[in-house]
Amino acid sequence: MTGRTAGWTKALIWAWTLAIVVFIYLPSFCALLASIGASRYFAFPIAKFGLNWYEKTFASLEIHRLLWTSATIALIVMCVSVAIGFFGALAFARFNWKGRSLYQKLVLLPIFFPQSVLGLALLLWFNTLGLELSWRTAVFAHLVWIVPVVTLVISIQVYSFDPALEEAAFDLGASRWQVLKEVTLPVLWPGLFSGALFAFLLSWGNFPLSLFTTGADQTVPEFLYAKMAAGYTPMVPVLGTVSTVGAAVILLGGYAIVLIARKARSAHA
Amino acid sequence: MTSVTTTPELAERAGGRAPRLGRVVWAPGRRHALPVLALLLVGFAAPLLAVIWFSFLPPRSFDLWQGLSLENYREIVSQTYYRSFLWSVGLAVVATATLAVICYPVAYGLAKLFGRWANLVTLLLVLPLFVSENMRLYGWVLFFIKGGVLQGTLESLFGVSLGTWLFTPEMIVFGMVYVYLPFMLFPMTLGVSMVPREVTEAAGDLGASRLQTFREVELPLAMPGIVIGCLLTFVLSVGAISEAKVLGGQSVIVITHDIEIAFTYAQNWPLGAALSVLLMLLVGGLVLAVLRRFDLDRILGRR
Numbered sequence: 001m002t003g004r005t006a007g008w009t010k011a012l013i014w015a016w017t018l019a020i021v022v023f024i025y026l027p028s029f030c031a032l033l034a035s036i037g038a039s040r041y042f043a044f045p046i047a048k049f050g051l052n053w054y055e056k057t058f059a060s061l062e063i064h065r066l067l068w069t070s071a072t073i074a075l076i077v078m079c080v081s082v083a084i085g086f087f088g089a090l091a092f093a094r095f096n097w098k099g100r101s102l103y104q105k106l107v108l109l110p111i112f113f114p115q116s117v118l119g120l121a122l123l124l125w126f127n128t129l130g131l132e133l134s135w136r137t138a139v140f141a142h143l144v145w146i147v148p149v150v151t152l153v154i155s156i157q158v159y160s161f162d163p164a165l166e167e168a169a170f171d172l173g174a175s176r177w178q179v180l181k182e183v184t185l186p187v188l189w190p191g192l193f194s195g196a197l198f199a200f201l202l203s204w205g206n207f208p209l210s211l212f213t214t215g216a217d218q219t220v221p222e223f224l225y226a227k228m229a230a231g232y233t234p235m236v237p238v239l240g241t242v243s244t245v246g247a248a249v250i251l252l253g254g255y256a257i258v259l260i261a262r263k264a265r266s267a268h269a
Numbered sequence: 270m271t272s273v274t275t276t277p278e279l280a281e282r283a284g285g286r287a288p289r290l291g292r293v294v295w296a297p298g299r300r301h302a303l304p305v306l307a308l309l310l311v312g313f314a315a316p317l318l319a320v321i322w323f324s325f326l327p328p329r330s331f332d333l334w335q336g337l338s339l340e341n342y343r344e345i346v347s348q349t350y351y352r353s354f355l356w357s358v359g360l361a362v363v364a365t366a367t368l369a370v371i372c373y374p375v376a377y378g379l380a381k382l383f384g385r386w387a388n389l390v391t392l393l394l395v396l397p398l399f400v401s402e403n404m405r406l407y408g409w410v411l412f413f414i415k416g417g418v419l420q421g422t423l424e425s426l427f428g429v430s431l432g433t434w435l436f437t438p439e440m441i442v443f444g445m446v447y448v449y450l451p452f453m454l455f456p457m458t459l460g461v462s463m464v465p466r467e468v469t470e471a472a473g474d475l476g477a478s479r480l481q482t483f484r485e486v487e488l489p490l491a492m493p494g495i496v497i498g499c500l501l502t503f504v505l506s507v508g509a510i511s512e513a514k515v516l517g518g519q520s521v522i523v524i525t526h527d528i529e530i531a532f533t534y535a536q537n538w539p540l541g542a543a544l545s546v547l548l549m550l551l552v553g554g555l556v557l558a559v560l561r562r563f564d565l566d567r568i569l570g571r572r
Contacts (some may be wrong), residue, residue, distance in 0.1 A: 016375065016378075084304045115508060225511070
């Protein structure tokens with residue numbers, strides 16, 4: 001039962017929510033439509049369907065390089081940000097220390113900061129240091145924004161973590177490393193896992209930071225943007241559709257893994 | 270304090286394991302915070318300082334070591350940059366207000382009504398966050414453009430033809446509402462879920478109308494989440510760069526666009542830096558003013 005909310009209010013809220021979901025997916029649907037047209041230019045209703053633009057896109061060496069650059073950046077960002085974010089989250093939510101409340105706000109600051117300005121600031125900074133821009137500098141730029149996000153995501157898990165578990169393990173004579181491996185990591189892993197997912201996907205889709213920090217290298221969102229500005233090619237909707245579907249598969253797959261693991265654990269217990 | 274955080278006692282004991290000498294610096298919390306803080310120092314604080322420094326260099330210079338001047342700020346004041354600022358802030362305010370209204374019913378549903386469906390709905394609404402925003406905006410271009418999905422449908426079904434709605438300020442707001450919806454929705458949901466059901470029921474039992482309950486009970490209790498959501502959407506919209514370009518077709522010049530121009534075509538980095546500093550002051554001041562009032566432990570940890 002849902003308390004006092006009347007039936008029709010509930011129906012209205014459901015209808016509104018479904019409308020929002022449709023609204024959210026409408027442009028992806030349009031991109032999908034545009035990607036399966038056979039002609040060079042988009043016109044609706046589509047006269048002739050065909051997958052020829054998918055073939056062309058995946059045969060293109062330029063696209064291969066883009067995907068490779070984006071994937072490299074996203075993978076490195078994922079590994080580094082989970083490692084840093086793990087410790088950051090313990091400091092955020094687990095330990096009580098002087099300066100914690102200030103630290104929490106500092107961690108949030110980059111998240112609440114306009115990314116385009118952050119990208120430019122990093123560009124200036126790299127230039128000041130005399131660093132040459134490439135995908136490596138983009139990795140660093142992504143980290144500045146994604147590490148705080150990951151820290152926050154893991155922190156939410158850490159809040160529900162009972163420090164007494166660690167204490168007990170220490171009292172039973174476990175070493176610091178053993179406690180980390182046998183107690184802390186297993187309890188926190190759903191948080192680490194979702195942190196990793198967030199890191200990968202946010203880096204993969206990031207545009208404003210990449211725009212200013214990749215130099216001569218190009219990521220998928222940058223390529224899409226350049227093509228949008230310079231003139232239409234059906235490769236844009238093709239790549240857009242592929243990345244939407246890819247993100248969906250990764251996210252739903254990850255969600256399924258978490259659900260299965262949770263079920264297995266509760267069956268175990 | 271909630272029970273999930275360590276008591277000072279426990280922290281003390283954990284700290285006791287470290288050598289006494291390094292105890293102040295190496296208290297466990299501080300030690301674990303170190304990597305993040307180092308990253309923020311090198312990747313966030315330092316670049317911002319670089320921007321501030323650059324903003325005081327003479328116009329069009331790239332060399333760091335020169336006499337400082339206020340020339341860039343003088344130019345900003347004498348030119349019409351205030352218009353871009355007003356547009357940016359105005360568009361962001363409208364987008365934020367629209368989102369607050371649009372998202373509240375959904376947040377309420379997610380927090381109170383949907384039960385086990387809430388996870389699925391959340392997942393569906395999170396997913397687009399991971400597709401780059403310019404791609405999603407481009408989907409709308411395909412929808413609204415001449416010969417696009419909307420017009421094509423209308424024409425073939427009803428024989429009506431409309432002019433395009435693209436490339437207007439309204440369209441920029443539309444794009445912001447679309448892209449930043451999750452940033453409003455999820456903090457708001459967190460806020461609404463902090464309202465205990467018993468309290469709203471009690472209000473009803475005491476004879477409050479639905480509207481009264483909403484205004485005097487639900488809204489104030491859900492306020493932290495709502496404020497965080499508004500703050501996030503406002504900040505992101507003020508700093509947005511794709512919406513005005515992809516959907517707005519540069520019908521309006523927003524401040525981020527001015528900044529980008531200064532850095533790219535105009536090759537006037539100090540001017541761009543000065544504009545960035547003003548934007549940072551605006552955003553940073555707002556964020557700090559709002560965040561100061563919040564106890565993050567309570568918002569994030571209370572579940």
